[in-house]
Amino acid sequence: MCNTIPPGTPGEAHDRFAEAAAFHGHVCPGLATGYRAAEVALARLRSGRSEDEELVTIAETDACGVDGIQVLTGCTAGKGNLLFKDHGKHAFTFINRNTGAAIRVVSNPSFNIDSLDPDLAPLRARVMQGLATDAEHAEFHERTRRIVEAIMKAPAEQLFIIREVDAEIPERARIFRSVPCAKCGEMTAESRVRVEDGKFVCYACSREYSRHL
Template identity: 55%
Template structure:
């Protein structure tokens, strides 16, 4: 946000396009004020730790991508080794305790690192997404639940929600 010279979004002027569904997205919601409900957090799950921030007021966008260097291994190789064991479930209670103690130290070190050591940040050309639209809710004639009008389907001449519409296929 410092790079964009902007502050936490109270409206839709700051937009973030995230390319994963990992915990970093939670940080963006908390720090930048972008959210799916507000329409300024757009999830395109491509499995990349990449984030594009767009300042609608200034028409400027930056892309932030995680550097490829294995950070935890660089900071504490033992923590990296223990992390693999913890995630794999093949860890002793003593190793688990050691991992969490080391993890806390690694987090403190990461928080002290300059942002440029963690991420590549660059200006990018970016189409500015349109503002979120609010659609009327209509009732599904099959299950009775309310659904946004732009998400309904027609089945046998009746308005239905996507789950009630079922799969469409041509038999192969």
């Protein structure tokens, strides 16, 4: 769970951070980190916001920062240019389809939130456990706000390890014909059905087959 405060002022120096906070629902260090990673990508790849699939993001986490990336880069799950690898890392690969250039942006282990404010961790634990007083909630929000400000102001090289990479450019998103599942009747993309007894069956209705013990 992330440290959270209501949308407010920490991103005013960065044009669209308030929009990212509104989209995400609150301001937190994770959102700020993803937003800064997206800033790095747009600058290094000399790219504007992706209107279609000009830019591709491969995210290795599904945490808060991904929302900042969606707002700033225009890489979204719905357009098919935001792809996930469930590696549990704050690591993002950005690819410019037009030039073939790609960079990988990874959180720098030396930039540690707990080292910025060693007293935040025990306070965060009390808040998340529902044990914090009103005064402790207020203190938590203020400490979190200061950390978000630090993230938004820090040099990119302090926040991240940034390197150019050779990345395989993913195929553009395709629109597949839908077919009815023979069991539940729901329309399912033909790329997401299995065949059982000669009939199309969706993943949810299909029987798992395995010979592993």
